[in-house]
Amino acid sequence: MKLLVLLLLAWSTPVLAAASGPEATECVGCHTPKRTEPQARFGNGLGRWNDSQCYGCHAELNEVARLNHQGQRDARYFAVPVREEKLVRMATSPLSYMNAPEAVEPGGGAVPRVSGERLAAFLRRPASLSSKDGGRAPRMMAYPALTPKALRSVAALLAVREPLREEVPAKLTEPEKKAAEALWTARCGSCHGGTKPMAGRGPLALGLHTAQWLHAYAKGQASVPGRTRLMPVVDLSLDDAKLLYRWFGAARTEAEGALDASVAQLKLEAAAVPQAVPPAFIPYLWGSFFRDATCVHCHATSPRAAGAFKADAEGLKAYLGRKSGEEFWRRLETRSLEAEHGLVAAKPGMPMAGTELPAQVRGLIARWVLEGCKDPEGKTWCRR
Template sequence: MRALWVLALLWGGLAGAKGVVAQECTGCHTARRTEPEARFANGLGRWTDSQCFGCHAEINDVARKRQKREPDPRYFAVPVREDKLVHLATTPLSYMNAPEVLQPPGRDIPRISARGLAAFLKRPSTLSPTEGSRAPRMMAYPELLARDEKDIAKLLSVRSAAVGPPPARLTHAEKATAESLWTARCAACHSGPKPLSGRDGVALGLYTPEWTYAYSRAQPPYAHPDRRMPEVPLTLDEAKLLHRFFGELRQEKEREVDARVAALSLERSAVPVQVPRAMLAYLWGPFFRDATCVHCHATSPRAAGAFTASAEGLKAYLRKKSGEEYWRRLETRALEAEHGLVAAKPGMPMAGLELPVELRRLIARWVVDGCKDPEGESWCRR
């Protein structure tokens, strides 16, 4: 009996260890994303913290019916403010566009590169242009473990091999050839701050060279009426060369972002005036909701374990970390939006828009002045 009890504990620990990330993937990218755990008496689903897609799909449905003045008993149980519900009726959250299937069934050629997927999950890049911002709209998993990579690849039907040594670095001659290919056949649609295709060179590293080769030739099953990409003549060797080029382009862009983050200066960013008393009350209360902190840091076990979006949670974070770290994560998000790539230590709000520069500068001043609460007590050492 004792042996069974120990085995159950071990199994539960292992399941939890490998389940946190996979559950979040399940909640957005599989057919199970629309299945509630149970339902309330009025029909509203009971959703877990990892079922963001399904929960918001139902909220959006209630919002649309509310806008049309159609009766819906679920309305009274929706945990959303009326003004937000009005907004959601016409403007669904960005992750509602998350594809359910990453590897279409029946296709022989693996689409997603396992190595590229791991790089993307650790440091997401912009997959499509967002009005007013390039901030990546994808959760980051900077501490992703090898076993997580395997679990997620299996969950999402990613069949490309993840084992083996990393690709060899491009020689000068190979890099020159790759850059010429990129300029002549790809850059017109895949470069610039808002690429026409929605995917830049860093994002293209997500796909296998075999799939890039097959897709670019626009032959069945990749030729269809809704296709927007023109046929691009590429050999398989050229596609493999471009794939290595995309990998090195990601490394180069990652270094650029991290250098910008390292150069951030709290003193240079702070506004020269004191933070108004009303702003102090705001930073310790309504800010957590307005900045979307509560969306993860009051619900997701992974996020709430690092920081709880409340006054007490902020005090604990400032004592454990620092006020400068709190500001730096917010400022990092603005740099991520500028580059379209997540930093090594992700910015906040993760998967959301960066905060206005005026608010970030006020927070910098608040930190310089000691992270005071509404009563005037300081909570940080900078």
């Protein structure tokens, strides 16, 4: 019996280690078979999901919205914590995470798909994996404070087989850069190029894959887990794939710098388009805004997010005192820049993994900050 217990512990320890930490726990809710298993079900059939089960919870809410749009209401409809107008929008614009693959690595000894040395950069600053879903804002959680230990846990959970190297790859020479650009234009750019690539994935997203995978997939010798192949076979040698892999890495570095420069140039005064905040906007900002802007999806449920900012009036007061009104506005404005660049900023914008707020709303918030972050009673909570 003692030997059996030891064997069971030896078998289960790597699994438990792989799922440790908030980053890995959140990955379980999107990228493993458990993503569609609720903790329990209420009497009306609606699933009871925890805050890390993003995929399953959103999938069920999207299903209820779609059925309601088709005139097929079921018992779950009366219990979903979503307003009627939001359900109408969800019928044609589903909640995020629906493109998350259940598995990110093929099994059975196939060519490794995810690059270990690029995984950390992608987790800290995700790139848009698809530009065909109506926007370029990355639809994945970002982990800017990712530690080496957390990275190892996530890599183990996702079955990433490549070493998690952190060394800086050799910089492309000018001839290599020109050769890579010519190769991209000739073999890839017609489908994967531009701000809205027909194939969905541009250089920033493709850079997450190993050179071996890029070569095998282009040749029709590899497949995406759980996906039907639509891409035609492309004549791409392994050396070509290695060159493109390095070029993708350089493209990410360049894109990160461009985005961070844009964030640094944000000016509160320039964004405050209205001359005054309409009286009705102030009580809205301290109340319904938290739900309409999807803040509550994370900042009222997830311990990781709620610890930084609690999505209610008291939480806003605490944030304004600890940070500033300008920082509150800046995080919202940053999201619009992330949508332009298809990449998450060094300090992520909000709403993370969601669509940026309308420019008009961001302009009103900028003016509200300049006026002192007043609450409905007229008390100011910030200087900027």
